[in-house]
Structures are given as structure tokens and as C-alpha cells.
Amino acid sequence: MSKVQGGMKCVKYLLFVFNFILWLCGSFVLAVGLWLRVDPETVQLLAGEEAPGTFFIAVYILIGAGGGMTLVGFFGCCGVVKESQCLLASFFACLLVIVGAEVAAGVFGFMSKDKIIEDVQKFYSESISEGSENANQTAIAAIYHTVLNCCGDSVTNPSLCPDEDLKNCLNAITDFFNEKLYIIGYVGIGVAGVMVIGMIFSMVLCCAIRNNREVI
Numbered sequence: 001m002s003k004v005q006g007g008m009k010c011v012k013y014l015l016f017v018f019n020f021i022l023w024l025c026g027s028f029v030l031a032v033g034l035w036l037r038v039d040p041e042t043v044q045l046l047a048g049e050e051a052p053g054t055f056f057i058a059v060y061i062l063i064g065a066g067g068g069m070t071l072v073g074f075f076g077c078c079g080v081v082k083e084s085q086c087l088l089a090s091f092f093a094c095l096l097v098i099v100g101a102e103v104a105a106g107v108f109g110f111m112s113k114d115k116i117i118e119d120v121q122k123f124y125s126e127s128i129s130e131g132s133e134n135a136n137q138t139a140i141a142a143i144y145h146t147v148l149n150c151c152g153d154s155v156t157n158p159s160l161c162p163d164e165d166l167k168n169c170l171n172a173i174t175d176f177f178n179e180k181l182y183i184i185g186y187v188g189i190g191v192a193g194v195m196v197i198g199m200i201f202s203m204v205l206c207c208a209i210r211n212n213r214e215v216i
Helices: 007-038 040-045 054-082 085-111 113-127 135-148 169-215
Strands: none
Touching (some): 007 169
8 A cells, every 4th residue: 555645646656757757867968978978079189198188077977977867767766666765765865966966067067167178278289389399299289170170379370270261279179168068067957956856856755654654
């Protein structure tokens, strides 16, 4: 026999539906994280031992949070079906941790945006500086020119960039990473907001089960 009656049954079913949506959201976040990590253009731009890796920190947080959401969504469904107070309390605690990770990824993406872009711009500028004549740095510059369809930094160098119509690479880097970092920020904070609703539902249902046990 169900431990919850009346309006709490509605909360129970809503929480079950929410957990299914959570599982779908987790799959989406995981997919976005993996796409950002294996995106050929991003990987090429940040290849090399000296390339800045700050961007991937937020990506790894997003991947971890997405994977956790898919697992928590599944076990949350089990807790709702069984009406287990212990499972629902664990579900709430897991959501709290994942919300923290999602917000951390989002805030990191927004707060570190300028620093990440600055590091990548510096990495590119060093590859085209006058003192950089080795093949590795030349190859790095060529990758940026090909992927971003740009050439040169703030100082125009006719020998490096004979085509004056190409975009400045520093501006191209800013545009490219702004887009990626905004995706991380909006996905992380947006999904965290949805998960707060699930935390409220789980706590209400958990309290209802406890109160029914005390009455019995």
C-alpha cells in the first residue's frame, strides 16, 4: 500500500516525471560536455604541451555533473517508486552536490572567460613572434589561421598575412571562446535551476512519508 495519499500522490508522480526529465537533462549536459571536449576545432587550437588548459577545467566539471545527473535520475525514480525515505534523502543530497558542480562550471565559465581568452591569445601571439622560428610554433600559428580563418595579431605583418581581408586572430579567438564559454555558463546554471525544483519535490515527499509513518 502506498505510504502517501491525496495531494502527496500528485507530488510523487511529479517527482517521478521530474527524475525522467533529469535523466534526459543529464544526458544532454554530458553530450554537450563531451562535444566541447572532442570538438576538432577546440582540440586543434589547444593542442601542444604549452597550450593553456584552463578551458577544459570547466568542460570536465560539466561532463562529471552530466554523468552524475544520469545516474541520480535513474536512482531517483527507484526511490519514488519504493517511497523510500532513505533513498529520497540520498537523492536530495546528490542533487545538492550536482547543483554545486553545475553552478561551479557555469560561474567558472563566466568568471574565467577573460583569463582563458587572454591565455589563448598570448599562446597564439608567442607562436608568431619574431623570435619563434621553430617548426612547432609555425605549425601552431598555421592551425589558428586555418581553423579561425584569421591571420596576425594587433600588429599587421605583411610577410605573415599577405591577405589584408582576413580577420585579426586576437578578435577571432575572442569570438570563438566567448561562444564556447557562454554555452558552458548557460547550460550549467540553467540545468542547476531546474534541479532545485527536484530538490524541493524530493524533500516534500520525504517529509510526507515520514509524517505518515509517525501517524501509523
